[in-house]
Amino acid sequence: EPEVTQTPSHQVTQMGQEVILRCVPISNHLYFYWYRQILGQKVEFLVSFYNNEISEKSEIFDDQFSVERPDGSNFTLKIRSTKLEDSAMYFCASSEVGGRARLEQYFGPGTRLTVT
Amino acid sequence: GENVEQHPSTLSVQEGDSAVIKCTYSDSASNYFPWYKQELGKRPQLIIDIRSNVGEKKDQRIAVTLNKTAKHFSLHITETQPEDSAVYFCASETGNTPLVFGKGTRLSVIA
Numbered sequence: 033e034p035e036v037t038q039t040p041s042h043q044v045t046q047m048g049q050e051v052i053l054r055c056v057p058i059s060n061h062l063y064f065y066w067y068r069q070i071l072g073q074k075v076e077f078l079v080s081f082y083n084n085e086i087s088e089k090s091e092i093f094d095d096q097f098s099v100e101r102p103d104g105s106n107f108t109l110k111i112r113s114t115k116l117e118d119s120a121m122y123f124c125a126s127s128e129v130g131g132r133a134r135l136e137q138y139f140g141p142g143t144r145l146t147v148t
Numbered sequence: 149g150e151n152v153e154q155h156p157s158t159l160s161v162q163e164g165d166s167a168v169i170k171c172t173y174s175d176s177a178s179n180y181f182p183w184y185k186q187e188l189g190k191r192p193q194l195i196i197d198i199r200s201n202v203g204e205k206k207d208q209r210i211a212v213t214l215n216k217t218a219k220h221f222s223l224h225i226t227e228t229q230p231e232d233s234a235v236y237f238c239a240s241e242t243g244n245t246p247l248v249f250g251k252g253t254r255l256s257v258i259a
Contacts, residue, residue, distance in 0.1 A: 065246075075184075075192060075237060077246040088246050123191060136182065137247065139191040 034058045036140035038124050044146045045114055053109045053143045055124030064107045065125040065137060066099065068092070075123065081107065082129075114147045121145075150175040154238050154250025161228050162258050169253045171238035172220040178240040181214060181221045182247070187234045195236075196223070228257045 037056045045051050057064050066078040080087040081099055098110045107126075111118055124140040151174040161167045173181075179200035184192035198205045198212045198221065205212050209228075214221040221240075225232055238250040 074251045075239075075249045077248070080246060090246065136194055136197060138194065139184075141191045 036124055036126055036138055038122075038140040038143050040143060041141065042144045042146070044148065047116060047147055048113050051111050051114055051145060053111075053122050053124075053145070055107045055109070055140055056105050057107055057124065057126030058138060059105070060128065061126035061138075062129045063087070063127045063137075064099075064101070065127075066109045067123045067125065067139075068120040069123065069142075070120045078109070078122075111145075114145075116147050119145055119147045150178060150240060150242070150245065150248040152238060152240055152248050152250040154253060156253060157251065158254045158256070160256045160258060163228060163230060165228055167223075167225045167228050167232070167255055167257075169223045169236055169238070169255070170220060171222070171240075171250050172218075173240045173248075174219065175240070175242060175245075176216075176219065177242040178219075179243055180241050181212070182239050183210075183212060183223050184237045184239065184249075185234045186237065186252075192237060225255075228255075230257050230259050233257045 039054045064081040067075050069075045077090050079089040079093045096112045100108050121142045121144050123142045125137040127137045128135040154171045182197035185195045186192045196210050196212050198214050209226050211224045233256050235252045235254050237252045239247045241247045
């Protein structure tokens with residue numbers, strides 16, 4: 033069964049550094065998402081991406097964040113200047129589009145980002 | 149915006165008993181309600197979902213019910229097994245807005 037994949041599984045970085053988290057969505061999916069989950073808390077929406085542009089973004093997704101689909105398979109989340117509070121598990125997800133409705137979202141295994 | 153409340157935050161049941169987790173939502177335009185299971189250190193996995201044109205959906209030992217009037221939906225797990233132990237998240241969306249998750253319920257099934 034196709035799955036969303038993410039790399040790396042764990043990233044440690046120093047405060048102020050840039051990080052890029054990578055995702056390969058399921059191949060026939062057209063909607064892509066990034067979520068984050070701070071340890072022990074709920075999953076929080078960051079951004080959705082459709083047709084090569086951001087569809088929605090949350091308040092968390094400020095100017096320090098950006099997303100890109102650099103080629104036909106990868107979907108990336110960049111954090112320009114990491115802060116301690118960016119430490120979290122970052123999940124990528126993807127879904128098909130059925131008519132005008134997005135269908136079920138499938139999550140990747142996550143990247144644990146640790147900012148020191 | 150949408151607000152999803154989930155209860156209880158923790159739930160312990162004996163193996164073989166049933167478990168019920170409840171969620172309420174605030175946006176009457178919400179029309180899609182998935183449930184995710186997250187085992188420790190792993191990805192959230194979709195286990196069942198329901199759309200607003202359906203009142204109940206069942207898949208083997210799990211079922212979800214939706215009451216649109218009261219704006220609440222529930223996850224029911226029957227004949228619980230130790231491998232059902234995990235954190236369960238409810239979520240909702242309108243189709244034009246992002247998924248909003250509840251805070252999660254940590255289910256422990258005691259053998």
